């Protein structure tokens with residue numbers, strides 16, 4: 499039988515986790531106080547940690563969540579704030595038996611508040627180095643662009659000298675695309691993705707979370723992404739599903755996120771069985787654990803097990819596909835397998 503302990507012991511990789519999504523209400527209020535950041539006084543949700551947690555239980559869409567996500571991150575100012583945020587995540591990840599993490603961050607949401615790119619990276623890198631040393635967790639950073647912002651702003655951020663330098667150093671190995679999905683189609687970002695490809699960067703994009711399967715297809719064709727973040731609505735297009743299976747494109751699935759943002763009515767509605775039967779590869783991820791009931795990667799594995807009763811063999815396949823779909827060295831993959 500498949501227990502929580504069995505799932506904890508599996509060599510798990512996480513590919514879909516926004517570091518800003520590790521900001522718990524407790525840390526949010528603590529940093530707001532320390533950094534003198536005022537939170538919205540006209541929203542009763544910000545009255546206390548308890549009211550904020552309650553509000554987080556009532557998200558009714560991606561955009562409803564994003565509003566809180568962007569307010570929350572305004573408390574992040576110093577490198578040590580970013581370090582503490584990432585360290586909080588790595589501690590949970592270690593307790594859950596994670597071996598490798600490829601995590602997102604949203605530089606535009608910080609640069610717009612005059613927090614420098616170096617400050618963000620300095621904090622995240624300090625936590626990553628410590629996670630490698632103390633927990634043996636390897637990690638990579640994926641720089642995400644916010645699709646609700648004007649495209650020229652996204653392009654300008656991609657081209658910033660300090661951002662380009664982080665690609666060259668290898669501190670950032672990939673780009674992603676996140677935030678509001680509907681009405682912000684992949685085609686808008688063709689130029690950034692073409693440039694990223696020519697720089698040798700890995701490429702992924704959120705697609706088919708709230709948006710249609712067509713966005714998954716366009717992300718593959720127009721952005722030439724190598725992974726798809728979420729992609730659950732791919733289940734609506736059998737031909738595209740078959741193509742994704744054939745190509746071996748990894749979907750980074752976030753079951754608890756999909757339910758709490760009301761993209762799906764329950765974990766049982768995540769097309770896990772369909773993907774397994776069709777040979778579509780996927781990994782299971784936490785997305786924004788501090789906003790989604792404090793559910794980290796192992797909670798997502800357990801939720802999938804409760805809904806689908808996978809066999810030990812199927813779980814080993816999920817983890818093997820996650821390792822093979824990672825963007826670490828082949829040597830590191832062999833170590834994890």
Ligand code: ADE
Nearest residue numbers: 516676677678704785786
């Ligand atoms: N930013 C943080 N989490 C996200 C999600 N699930 N979808 C789109 N943008 C996000």
Ligand code: ZN
Nearest residue numbers: 514676704785
């Ligand atoms: Zn996400």
